[in-house]
Amino acid sequence: MTKKISESTVGRLSLYLRVLVDLEARGVATVSSEELARRGGTTAAQVRKDLSFFGTFGKRGLGYVVGELVAELRSILGLERSWRVALVGAGRIGAALYGYQDFRRQGFFIREVFDSDPQKVGQRWDGLEVRSDRELEDVLRQGGIEIVIVAVPADAAQRVVDRVVQAGVRGILNFAPTQLRVPPGVALKNVNMAVEMEGLSYALSNGGGTRRAASAERR
Amino acid sequence: MTKKISESTVGRLSLYLRVLVDLEARGVATVSSEELARRGGTTAAQVRKDLSFFGTFGKRGLGYVVGELVAELRSILGLERSWRVALVGAGRIGAALYGYQDFRRQGFFIREVFDSDPQKVGQRWDGLEVRSDRELEDVLRQGGIEIVIVAVPADAAQRVVDRVVQAGVRGILNFAPTQLRVPPGVALKNVNMAVEMEGLSYALSNGGGTRRAASAERR
DNA sequence: CTTGATTTGTGAACGGTTTCACAAGGGGCC
DNA sequence: GGCCCCTTGTGAAACCGTTCACAAATCAAG
Numbered sequence: 001m002t003k004k005i006s007e008s009t010v011g012r013l014s015l016y017l018r019v020l021v022d023l024e025a026r027g028v029a030t031v032s033s034e035e036l037a038r039r040g041g042t043t044a045a046q047v048r049k050d051l052s053f054f055g056t057f058g059k060r061g062l063g064y065v066v067g068e069l070v071a072e073l074r075s076i077l078g079l080e081r082s083w084r085v086a087l088v089g090a091g092r093i094g095a096a097l098y099g100y101q102d103f104r105r106q107g108f109f110i111r112e113v114f115d116s117d118p119q120k121v122g123q124r125w126d127g128l129e130v131r132s133d134r135e136l137e138d139v140l141r142q143g144g145i146e147i148v149i150v151a152v153p154a155d156a157a158q159r160v161v162d163r164v165v166q167a168g169v170r171g172i173l174n175f176a177p178t179q180l181r182v183p184p185g186v187a188l189k190n191v192n193m194a195v196e197m198e199g200l201s202y203a204l205s206n207g208g209g210t211r212r213a214a215s216a217e218r219r
Numbered sequence: 220m221t222k223k224i225s226e227s228t229v230g231r232l233s234l235y236l237r238v239l240v241d242l243e244a245r246g247v248a249t250v251s252s253e254e255l256a257r258r259g260g261t262t263a264a265q266v267r268k269d270l271s272f273f274g275t276f277g278k279r280g281l282g283y284v285v286g287e288l289v290a291e292l293r294s295i296l297g298l299e300r301s302w303r304v305a306l307v308g309a310g311r312i313g314a315a316l317y318g319y320q321d322f323r324r325q326g327f328f329i330r331e332v333f334d335s336d337p338q339k340v341g342q343r344w345d346g347l348e349v350r351s352d353r354e355l356e357d358v359l360r361q362g363g364i365e366i367v368i369v370a371v372p373a374d375a376a377q378r379v380v381d382r383v384v385q386a387g388v389r390g391i392l393n394f395a396p397t398q399l400r401v402p403p404g405v406a407l408k409n410v411n412m413a414v415e416m417e418g419l420s421y422a423l424s425n426g427g428g429t430r431r432a433a434s435a436e437r438r
Numbered sequence: 439c440t441t442g443a444t445t446t447g448t449g450a451a452c453g454g455t456t457t458c459a460c461a462a463g464g465g466g467c468c
Numbered sequence: 469g470g471c472c473c474c475t476t477g478t479g480a481a482a483c484c485g486t487t488c489a490c491a492a493a494t495c496a497a498g
Contacts, residue, residue: 006485010421014414015398032445041398044445045487052447060446061494077417078424096315102396102413108420147419171419173412177321179234179260187422189415193392194321195233196408198296200366200390201327202229203406205297225455251475263475264457271477279463279476439498446493457482465474 009050010077015040016047017073024066032063082107084144086169088160089151090115090123090130093175097149098125112143116156133160140167147171154178161188228269229296234259235266236292243285251282301326303363305388307379308370309334309342309349312394316368317344331362335375352379359386366390373397380407 019039023031033047040047051057051069054076058064074080085108087094097103098110115121116133123130131139140148148164150157150172157176164172165186172188174180177195182188238258242250252263259266270276270283276291277283293299304327306313316322317329334340335352342349350358359367367383369376369391376395383391384405391407393399396414401407 007418008485010418011414013421014411014417017417018396018413019398034445039398041400043487045489046485048445048447049486056447058446059494060492061444061496063445076421078420079417083420083423092315092318096311097412099311100412103416106413106417106420108416146423147416171423173415173419177237179238179258181260187419189418191410191412191415192233193316193319193410194237194325195230196392196410197322197327197366198233198236198298198325199226199229199408200392200406201297201302201325202232202295204302204365204390206224227455253475262457264459265455267475267477268456275477277476278465280465280474282475441498442496444493444495446491448490448492450488452487453485455482455484458480460478461476462478463474463476466472468469468471 005053009053012040012042012046012050013073013077015042016050017070017077017079020066020070020073024070028066030059030063030065031069033058036064079107082109083146085110085147085149086112086114086140086143086145087149087151088114088133088136088164089149089153089175090117090120090125091151094149094151095125097151097175108147110149112139112145114139116152136160136163137167140164140169145169147173150174150176150180152176224272228272231259231261231265231269232292232296234261235269236289236296236298239285239289239292243289247285249278249282249284250288252277255283298326301328302365304329304366304368305331305333305359305362305364306368306370307333307352307355307383308368308372308394309336309339309344310370313368313370314344316370316394327366329368331358331364333358335371355379355382356386359383359388364388366392369393369395369399371395 016036019036033044037044037047055072057069057072087098087110090113094113098113103110113125113128113130114133114136115130120130121132146169148169150160152160154176157174157178158180161172161180161182165182170186172182172186174188174190177192180188235255238255239250252266256263256266273295274291276288306317306329309332313332317332322329332344332347332349333352333355334349339349340351365388367388369379371379373395376393376397377399380391380399380401384401389405391401391405393407393409396411399407
């Protein structure tokens, strides 16, 4: 079953899912790979290939039944259940993520928030108390936290990750602009806004106006 | 000069730059591709190949002179100058980005903030007035804005992008969880936290514990 | 039931990126 | 100055992801 699916394929599945949920809400019954590709920013062949890794969900001559495919993708991505998430770092980025509705909507619930700043510890965020990072390991374990979002400064990030991994967490979403090391078996994703911004700077400085489209996407 | 450099290469250059700046601050004089790779989360061969696209910056037998390479990378990435940036969407994410020091540090200055909510329009953020989105095109043009950060809800994002492109902006960093269309010649980068999160969900649900490391990286 | 119009699923071709491996160059020491 | 060690720069090979192209399947209409 585990054939070795590329990260880009998985990323696109998320994108397709978003499009499909939207279509579903608008009462659309079926989509072709063509249409799904257009809305998802890719090609029809790519859509079909991506899906083909997981099964055969379409109906030839018709396309995909929206509701069915939504269910399939949810299942593939592990979104049928909810996930227990903790946020480490209660700064501006942490606060923004805490309020980010899209996480909740897909079943990611932030159950704990940590910070090392005594000023922040004890604050209440929608009734959830910001805890001291000293309690980190204990609370992660007791709370059965499965995913941790790291939103601390770059120079503190590796320490946080080490402790979090130590506490048994195996999924980490990192917002600190630094490259982290995790042991095998731990999934790590980086969101590095500075890198993206510099990619824009590069595109505008170089190829910017010349020749082909410098239009990039995804990340 | 414009050979067609892959986005992954450019992304890694940003990462190298970060590592190098850090080394520089610590007074390190030279680095080998080996060391740079380790800290940047890649391989020595990759580092050398990436750099080789742009010139030959190393000294055989020695490595790279940190200060020199920093300067080269800054130049390649277009970071020797500063960039005029506007933020559209003054919600939680917008606020977090506005305060994000790393942007400023690399020369990205947020000069304008827009929102469509009358409650927000007129607010002052560090002395900068939040403007109505009705003024969008005019202010972007008059302010010579080169890059726009889109931090509005998904269903408003495409409209914002269309207007912003219309106003001559050619670099867009999108935080809305939706796939946007831009004409050729406009650089677009997406930061989609929900997609990353779902990637974690996938990794944990499937390969999670079995077999090889499910440890992913970069984005 | 047959025909025609669609649209999927997929092996094969292609293209691009990463890894490998090694010759070439540079620094430092004796 | 000569020798040795180290590390780069880079063609070639390996690998991986994307695109192509078409046979197979389904639906609708007559």
